[in-house]
Amino acid sequence: MHHSPxxxxxxxxxxxxxxxxxxxxxxxxxxxxxxLRGACYGAGTGAVSILAVWVERHL
Structure with missing residues (x-):
């Protein structure tokens, strides 16, 4: 008996x-x-990204 893909x-x-x-x-x-470790890395990456955008816009 053959099953469909x-x-x-x-x-x-x-x-x-x-x-x-x-x-x-x-x-x-x-x-x-x-x-938990992945969530912390994600939160940290997001915070640094937001900070970098803020710094770029205010310089």
Whole structure:
């Protein structure tokens, strides 16, 4: 029995999502730390970018 490419992609995507959820459940503390770290890097990058635009406009 042959499956359509769309079905194969959906199955692969679903399996990947399940693996990520399983990994996060087993490594909850690590996953939470990585998420917090990424959020902090993003906030810092955004703040520096806004500061750089402000400095450019006021010089």
């Amino acid at each position: 769309a079905r194969q992609l959906r199955c692969k995507t679903t399996e990947t999502a399940r693996q990520l959820v399983r990994w996060a459940a087993h490594h909850r503390r690590t996953a939470t730390g990585l998420l």
